[in-house]
Amino acid sequence: MSRSESVFFLLGANHTSAPMALRELLYISEEPLAALLPQIKERYNFHELVALSTCNRFELLGIAPPTQNLNALLYAAFFELHHHHGDMRSKVSDEDVQKSLYLHTEADAVRHLYRVASSLDSLVLGETQITGQFKDAIALATRIGTIGPTLRRLGQDALATAKKVRTQTAIGKKTVSISHAALELASKIFGDLSDHSFLLIGAGEMSRVAAKYITNYKPKNIFIANRTIDRARSLVNELNIGEAFGLEELPGLLTSADIVISSTAAPGLILDATTVKRAQSARRGRPQILLDIAMPRDIDPACGKLDDVYLFDIDDLQQVAAANYEERRKAAEEAEQLIQRGVDQFKSWQRTWTVKPALAAFRNYLDELAGRELSKTLSKEHFRDLAPKQRESLDALVTAIVSKIAADAARHVTNPSAGFDAEQLAESLTALFSDEVELRKDPA
Amino acid sequence: MTPEHISSNVALLGYAFAALLYLVGVGKTRRTIGTGNVALAVFTAATLAASYTVISQLQSEQPTMLSGLLLAVAISWLAILGHVKFKLKLIGAFVAPLATLIVLMQFFVTPGHPIATDGTGSSLLLTLHVTMAILGQAFAILACAVSVFYLWQQNLLKKKLLSQLPQNLPAIDRIDKLLRLCLWTGYVFITLGLLSGAIYTQLYAPPSSWMLSAKVVWATVVWLWYLATLLAQNIFNRPSKRIAQMCLAGFLLMALSYFGMGFFLTGGP
Numbered sequence: 001m002s003r004s005e006s007v008f009f010l011l012g013a014n015h016t017s018a019p020m021a022l023r024e025l026l027y028i029s030e031e032p033l034a035a036l037l038p039q040i041k042e043r044y045n046f047h048e049l050v051a052l053s054t055c056n057r058f059e060l061l062g063i064a065p066p067t068q069n070l071n072a073l074l075y076a077a078f079f080e081l082h083h084h085h086g087d088m089r090s091k092v093s094d095e096d097v098q099k100s101l102y103l104h105t106e107a108d109a110v111r112h113l114y115r116v117a118s119s120l121d122s123l124v125l126g127e128t129q130i131t132g133q134f135k136d137a138i139a140l141a142t143r144i145g146t147i148g149p150t151l152r153r154l155g156q157d158a159l160a161t162a163k164k165v166r167t168q169t170a171i172g173k174k175t176v177s178i179s180h181a182a183l184e185l186a187s188k189i190f191g192d193l194s195d196h197s198f199l200l201i202g203a204g205e206m207s208r209v210a211a212k213y214i215t216n217y218k219p220k221n222i223f224i225a226n227r228t229i230d231r232a233r234s235l236v237n238e239l240n241i242g243e244a245f246g247l248e249e250l251p252g253l254l255t256s257a258d259i260v261i262s263s264t265a266a267p268g269l270i271l272d273a274t275t276v277k278r279a280q281s282a283r284r285g286r287p288q289i290l291l292d293i294a295m296p297r298d299i300d301p302a303c304g305k306l307d308d309v310y311l312f313d314i315d316d317l318q319q320v321a322a323a324n325y326e327e328r329r330k331a332a333e334e335a336e337q338l339i340q341r342g343v344d345q346f347k348s349w350q351r352t353w354t355v356k357p358a359l360a361a362f363r364n365y366l367d368e369l370a371g372r373e374l375s376k377t378l379s380k381e382h383f384r385d386l387a388p389k390q391r392e393s394l395d396a397l398v399t400a401i402v403s404k405i406a407a408d409a410a411r412h413v414t415n416p417s418a419g420f421d422a423e424q425l426a427e428s429l430t431a432l433f434s435d436e437v438e439l440r441k442d443p444a
Numbered sequence: 445m446t447p448e449h450i451s452s453n454v455a456l457l458g459y460a461f462a463a464l465l466y467l468v469g470v471g472k473t474r475r476t477i478g479t480g481n482v483a484l485a486v487f488t489a490a491t492l493a494a495s496y497t498v499i500s501q502l503q504s505e506q507p508t509m510l511s512g513l514l515l516a517v518a519i520s521w522l523a524i525l526g527h528v529k530f531k532l533k534l535i536g537a538f539v540a541p542l543a544t545l546i547v548l549m550q551f552f553v554t555p556g557h558p559i560a561t562d563g564t565g566s567s568l569l570l571t572l573h574v575t576m577a578i579l580g581q582a583f584a585i586l587a588c589a590v591s592v593f594y595l596w597q598q599n600l601l602k603k604k605l606l607s608q609l610p611q612n613l614p615a616i617d618r619i620d621k622l623l624r625l626c627l628w629t630g631y632v633f634i635t636l637g638l639l640s641g642a643i644y645t646q647l648y649a650p651p652s653s654w655m656l657s658a659k660v661v662w663a664t665v666v667w668l669w670y671l672a673t674l675l676a677q678n679i680f681n682r683p684s685k686r687i688a689q690m691c692l693a694g695f696l697l698m699a700l701s702y703f704g705m706g707f708f709l710t711g712g713p
Binding site for chain 2: 187188190191284286304308316
């Protein structure tokens with residue numbers, strides 16, 4: 001790629017282009033990034049430079065100077081950043097890394113960035129974390145002074161578009177995580193979950209995540225039962241809610257709990273149909289939902305055949321999550337239209353911003369020319385006797401003509417569909433009219 | 445054509461149109477909820493027209509002569525309440541066709557002779573009996589509708605057809621609670637209807653001829669059936685699915701009693 005003008009670029013790798021092991025190598029935390037980015041910007045003469053570094057992506061976005069070999073420049077900058085940061089070269093060759101990188105320029109880069117900020121390019125479509133990470137990246141670049149007006153504006157517009165995508169489409173309305181899908185299903189059976197008691201069997205990571213979701217519903221009770229009661233107690237302490245029990249107390253707990261979520265690492269079944277049936281009899285027909293999110297399963301599948309017991313395992317919940325994902329995917333199609341609109345608006349702003357100084361020079365030239373010609377005309381013999389009001393009218397007429405010419409020119413020049421190269425046009429206008437103004441001012 | 449004639453015609457057409465709209469929306473997703481709102485509006489308008497007809501005619505007719513319209517009005521208002529308070533948005537799909545059928549029968553079938561009353565006390569007791577009996581029947585109809593929704597939703601959940609769960613029905617636990625409420629309330633009204641009927645008979649009508657008439661026998665069978673349902677639910681802890689099925693059977697028994705014997709009031713109050 002050879003370019004004669006500066007170019008907006010985005011170079012990086014994400015969960016679709018690079019495996020986890022490579023993404024781990026590419027990840028750079030905030031502080032080293034704060035030290036390295038200004039050096040790279042300086043060394044490669046980038047006008048602006050921002051890095052987005054998360055567990056799922058590493059992307060450099062910036063404005064590169066005019067160069068005959070843009071790709072080589074960008075890859076060199078990318079690798080230098082990573083070689084300075086860590087010993088990536090000993091683990092993987094630059095050639096291999098390069099195969100996992102994507103490079104977008106101009107409108108494609110802008111579109112990619114808008115999709116990233118709006119979570120359309122995320123591993124979990126519609127998740128909100130990336131928007132925060134994007135904000136952090138812009139904040140870091142502002143702090144270390146590697147961002148300029150163009151990328152700052154681009155960042156603001158990308159975040160505004162992300163907000164529109166979140167509020168005007170259904171992209172974030174349906175959950176796609178298993179724990180959350182389990183609770184969504186529970187609310188389908190129980191409606192308002194705050195009136196109900198939860199029993200969590202197991203005190204591992206899955207239980208912890210589920211418990212955090214549950215606390216949002218402000219339930220009546222949360223019972224946490226675990227083989228080792230100490231782990232259950234520590235989870236209760238961490239959440240600051242609920243009661244801890246040993247597994248031997250499950251039969252009693254089952255009569256009180258409306259929603260049971262089991263996620264132990266036990267190799268065999270924790271709950272059999274007989275225990276659940278006995279509890280059900282004591283519950284006097286009140287429905288009970290059993291959510292088995294363990295692998296291998298904790299709850300006997302025969303429990304699902306009992307009246308008023310609704311058993312769902314991880315496959316069923318994945319079905320809910322997948323259905324929700326499908327809804328998000330449909331919403332993403334709507335979001336793409338919002339993003340296209342955002343990209344167009346940014347391009348229009350960028351074009352205006354690029355040619356603004358040139359248009360100002362053109363306007364100055366016109367004002368100078370009109371003022372000079374008017375003075376020349378008014379100094380002639382047959383205009384000397386004009387009344388002040390007539391002079392003012394003539395002046396207003398000339399000013400109006402100048403304004404009209406300048407406004408028409410600005411409209412045509414900033415119109416993206418007019419097909420002008422904004423940067424070249426700006427250069428030409430500046431060269432033509434700035435010199436002209438200077439020349440006329442000082443003919444000597 | 446009198447205003448009562450116009451309002452009863454409006455009620456009939458409104459119920460029929462609402463039934464059509466509701467049936468279009470059954471089992472559909474949020475896109476048809478808009479249709480459901482229109483259906484509710486039409487249904488409410490029809491109910492208002494039917495209520496106007498009942499209020500107007502009650503000034504000149506005995507409640508026994510208007511039992512069909514009274515029942516249609518009672519189930520309609522209960523359905524509207526169920527829709528608004530319990531978010532049971534599909535209840536109209538069950539009640540609107542039934543109300544259409546009841547009003548239609550009231551149109552085509554000539555009611556029997558009015559019952560001769562003996563003074564204010566007799567008249568009040570008769571009114572009380574009809575009101576209680578009709579409210580009991582209305583709640584039983586509602587319990588049947590709720591049972592249908594319960595069984596439908598339970599079947600989908602048990603078969604794990606989660607994507608087919610209707611958007612316009614509340615959670616199954618809420619439906620279960622509503623079913624219990626309808627069952628208890630309906631049972632209380634049916635009991636009061638039977639008691640007031642028995643007292644009326646003792647005080648104002650000779651018991652020999654119709655105490656064991658088909659109507660009384662069927663009404664007692666219905667009462668016993670609902671008693672059995674409540675016992676099954678509260679004493680024998682039968683699952684909600686069985687209770688819902690018993691409510692459906694109770695409705696069939698009651699329909700047989702109502703349409704077969706009670707509609708024309710040939711056998712007394």
